[in-house]
Amino acid sequence: MAAVLRHLTVLCALCLSNRSSAQFLDVSTRQTNSSSVSSIPERSWQTWGPYRPNLYFGVRPQVPETLLMGLMWASGDSQKQMLSSFRDTCEQNDGMQGYGWTFYDTRTGGSQALHDKQLQLDLTTDFLKSEDGGSWSVGITGTPQQDAPNVRTSVILHVAVEKADSNGPKSLACESHSESESKGGPLAACRGEIAALGGRFEFQVLGNAKNNVVHDAAVKSLNVSEDKIWQAKSVFADQVKASSGDKIAVENSPGAGNMHFIQLTFQGPFKMTFVYHAADGSILDQNSVDAGINSLRSSFPARVEAVFPRTPPFQQENYAKLSQEILSNLLGGLGFFHGDTKVDYSNSSKYQEIDLDFWTQAASAMSRAPITTTAPQTLLSHTPSRPFFPRGFLWDEGFHLLPVVEWDLDLAVSVLQSWLDLMDDDGWIGREQILGPEARSRVPSQFQVQYPHYANPPTLSLLVPIIISKLAGASPYTGHPSIYMSSPDQASTMLKTIYPLLARHYHWFRRTQSDNFTSAYPRPASGIPYVGFRWRGRTPKHTLTSGLDDYPRANPPHPGELHVDALAWVGASASALQQVALYLGEAVDAEVYAKDVTAVKRNLDALHWDAARKAYCDSTIQDDKYTLVCHEGYISLFPLLLGLMDADHPNLPAVLDMISDPEKLWSPHGLRSLSKQDANYGRDENYWRGAVWINLNVLAVLRLRDVGLSLVGLSTVRARVLMIASELRKRLVGTVAESWEHTGFFWEQYADGTGEGKGSRAFTGWTAAVILLMGLQLGQGMGGEGDDSGASNGVFWAVVGVVGLMLATLVVSTALRRRAMVVVAGAVNSWITWQTTWKGGGGYREVIDLDERAV
Numbered sequence: 001m002a003a004v005l006r007h008l009t010v011l012c013a014l015c016l017s018n019r020s021s022a023q024f025l026d027v028s029t030r031q032t033n034s035s036s037v038s039s040i041p042e043r044s045w046q047t048w049g050p051y052r053p054n055l056y057f058g059v060r061p062q063v064p065e066t067l068l069m070g071l072m073w074a075s076g077d078s079q080k081q082m083l084s085s086f087r088d089t090c091e092q093n094d095g096m097q098g099y100g101w102t103f104y105d106t107r108t109g110g111s112q113a114l115h116d117k118q119l120q121l122d123l124t125t126d127f128l129k130s131e132d133g134g135s136w137s138v139g140i141t142g143t144p145q146q147d148a149p150n151v152r153t154s155v156i157l158h159v160a161v162e163k164a165d166s167n168g169p170k171s172l173a174c175e176s177h178s179e180s181e182s183k184g185g186p187l188a189a190c191r192g193e194i195a196a197l198g199g200r201f202e203f204q205v206l207g208n209a210k211n212n213v214v215h216d217a218a219v220k221s222l223n224v225s226e227d228k229i230w231q232a233k234s235v236f237a238d239q240v241k242a243s244s245g246d247k248i249a250v251e252n253s254p255g256a257g258n259m260h261f262i263q264l265t266f267q268g269p270f271k272m273t274f275v276y277h278a279a280d281g282s283i284l285d286q287n288s289v290d291a292g293i294n295s296l297r298s299s300f301p302a303r304v305e306a307v308f309p310r311t312p313p314f315q316q317e318n319y320a321k322l323s324q325e326i327l328s329n330l331l332g333g334l335g336f337f338h339g340d341t342k343v344d345y346s347n348s349s350k351y352q353e354i355d356l357d358f359w360t361q362a363a364s365a366m367s368r369a370p371i372t373t374t375a376p377q378t379l380l381s382h383t384p385s386r387p388f389f390p391r392g393f394l395w396d397e398g399f400h401l402l403p404v405v406e407w408d409l410d411l412a413v414s415v416l417q418s419w420l421d422l423m424d425d426d427g428w429i430g431r432e433q434i435l436g437p438e439a440r441s442r443v444p445s446q447f448q449v450q451y452p453h454y455a456n457p458p459t460l461s462l463l464v465p466i467i468i469s470k471l472a473g474a475s476p477y478t479g480h481p482s483i484y485m486s487s488p489d490q491a492s493t494m495l496k497t498i499y500p501l502l503a504r505h506y507h508w509f510r511r512t513q514s515d516n517f518t519s520a521y522p523r524p525a526s527g528i529p530y531v532g533f534r535w536r537g538r539t540p541k542h543t544l545t546s547g548l549d550d551y552p553r554a555n556p557p558h559p560g561e562l563h564v565d566a567l568a569w570v571g572a573s574a575s576a577l578q579q580v581a582l583y584l585g586e587a588v589d590a591e592v593y594a595k596d597v598t599a600v601k602r603n604l605d606a607l608h609w610d611a612a613r614k615a616y617c618d619s620t621i622q623d624d625k626y627t628l629v630c631h632e633g634y635i636s637l638f639p640l641l642l643g644l645m646d647a648d649h650p651n652l653p654a655v656l657d658m659i660s661d662p663e664k665l666w667s668p669h670g671l672r673s674l675s676k677q678d679a680n681y682g683r684d685e686n687y688w689r690g691a692v693w694i695n696l697n698v699l700a701v702l703r704l705r706d707v708g709l710s711l712v713g714l715s716t717v718r719a720r721v722l723m724i725a726s727e728l729r730k731r732l733v734g735t736v737a738e739s740w741e742h743t744g745f746f747w748e749q750y751a752d753g754t755g756e757g758k759g760s761r762a763f764t765g766w767t768a769a770v771i772l773l774m775g776l777q778l779g780q781g782m783g784g785e786g787d788d789s790g791a792s793n794g795v796f797w798a799v800v801g802v803v804g805l806m807l808a809t810l811v812v813s814t815a816l817r818r819r820a821m822v823v824v825a826g827a828v829n830s831w832i833t834w835q836t837t838w839k840g841g842g843g844y845r846e847v848i849d850l851d852e853r854a855v
């Protein structure tokens, strides 16, 4: 239920108003700037892939309106059983015990395992593609589960041609061959032509001599309307129902059409291969797929290890597996989307949100506003979760790309460019990309509309400085060979393309989420005017646009309020732009952005620092006075999280106190989203009100590390910061790992009390950012950076460090000491614990408990 909140565009309590009164216009007269910045070359390694992550297995090219392929399976016992057990789209509760990629690389392919408990079958899909983009194949293997050696399974491959009547000639025709006549040859073969795919192509379905076949391959070729193209399950179910008697196989009627089903039914184990190739492409037959997958299986672990090395205490094999799986599923969640979208372009004056009851006025204006259906747009994006959020979210993508850029810089750039391509002339990017009817089918209609005055955290600015630092050689890159890393010209061309777009989005954000710095509202005298921001789209209980949905803010909302996280995001964006400008030699621009960063830093303190509470807080207007509204939690950390607090910042110790206080943010499983002491902790929807979210926790560890390492010498602050980072890192990785071992899934969030996965499962979006923590060297920080942690060496430095820290803490204030000791106690124990095996004896829990007791 909580998860649904992610796509509440306007909170429903207010928008229950009936949309039927709204007019739906046809195609927008206002289109986004269509000058494309994407540079996907025709036919490359990127062309084909399992870019339909909403399906258990579905392939399409990154070319709109061409070909869609998918895999379905069902019980082959009876027609009735079949009709009630089709697996096609990923679902939350369909009896699947777990599924996902065991290894997967966007460049070559990989292997997915699916455990279908209800149908007593384990499936693997081995996907492999050629580097030139001309061919790909998928091997599908079914293995009955233990108690059901003779289980009957029907496998249905579906292929469809999109928009068969537009963009040049498109055709596809299939034929079937009975087992006896095929003699090891294809059981079905289809030939087609699509100009955008380079012309003619062919694919075949191959069986295996060992298969125990229940019936010959049945090929059903159809012409369906465009709105059925992506609804394979229901189209096929209709065909099954239409067949006479209680047959499980559809009528074999191959031919020409825009949608084709190839059905095979097996008893017991089976193996089959789907082979696609362009007329001029090579053929990846079953042997090539097996060889390719085997070679990938053996090389993948070492590659992951090289890019995401692991340091103590995460050196055991289970962490290697976790790294491989979480990365594979982040990459395997990459989707290619194309279609129109719903936008409210009315720009009602109520959307300025100026009056005291602005949210009711806005909701009322929205209920009357005409909704525009835009021209089709295209997006290449990773997805938060295949079953629940199989589409692009701006707030998530910046976090997705943090591991991706390490693994494959060029892929990260392609995705970044695709997102920037969505920007309109004003600089707006819709925060949730629900493109086309297939994506819309998963979102209730009242939440589909996007609003051009709504912002979202500009998380892509997290990525840009990392790209710059790699291009400049300031940080290492060990991922796939990159055209940008190897060619400075390509790199600057790319940066010159994205720079104006990033700038446009930045200025749009400043303009549309601006504070009202007129004399209407009082502001602290020390604040710089016009450097304060307010998320539009607030309601009393929600600020969905901030990404932190139900995180408590001023209540009631006020048109004069200011949001600390919005200001921090402006600072992060300005800093990213400054770095691009410097790289491109735009000195004047760089200076302007540097000034913006300085101003943001100053106003974080001038407008948002509550000296009494010792916390960064939102503000509102109460009794005509500027009043800080403090709900300690993630928003209080944004100045730190977004790199806007230096090591010598006078407020840093207080921020560290809040982080490390078990009564506030410090939990056994990571930093709580909301302080345990806040009145709203754990209340109502309880989405961002206590649970541990991995994305912001990972940022916390990385920033603490940066702050710690920026301090030279054995200072107490350095020791403390690195100790917190080190302990937090262990808890986060441990929490994700433990839950994954128990449930087989990665989760959207984790309970701060128990570490239990919560929200949407199979959430391999930003939860995957945890992989960045595996190799951090923090515990040994006091012994000097270069420390290569051979175990004994690590323990030695650990002990030196802990002793040093204990001595150091004797000289600091009482409050600080109490907290530091808690951390020290935990750390000593973990250093002992990491010597024992991860599963043996539950040492991890003991460490956690010790901390809780120390309170």
Ligand SMILES: *[C@@H]1O[C@H](CO)[C@@H](O)[C@H](O)[C@H]1NC(C)=O
Pocket (backbone or CB within 6 Å): 033, 034, 035, 425, 500, 501
């Ligand atoms: C689209 O954006 C580019 C900058 O990326 C700009 O040069 C061009 O004028 C814009 N086109 C339109 C039609 O506004």
Ligand SMILES: *[C@@H]1O[C@H](CO)[C@@H](O)[C@H](O)[C@H]1NC(C)=O
Pocket (backbone or CB within 6 Å): 221, 222, 223, 255, 256, 257, 258
């Ligand atoms: C589908 O339409 C095409 C073109 O009109 C036609 O040649 C073909 O026979 C049709 N296929 C079926 C199964 O109706």
Ligand SMILES: *[C@@H]1O[C@H](CO)[C@@H](O)[C@H](O)[C@H]1NC(C)=O
Pocket (backbone or CB within 6 Å): 347, 426, 452
């Ligand atoms: C919306 O209206 C405001 C106020 O009239 C105007 O300043 C702004 O430019 C408009 N925005 C768009 C995107 O047209």
Ligand SMILES: *[C@@H]1O[C@H](CO)[C@@H](O)[C@H](O)[C@H]1NC(C)=O
Pocket (backbone or CB within 6 Å): 354, 355, 515, 516, 517, 518, 520
């Ligand atoms: C600022 O607030 C005042 C008082 O509500 C309002 O009249 C004015 O239009 C607002 N200005 C801006 C730029 O929002």
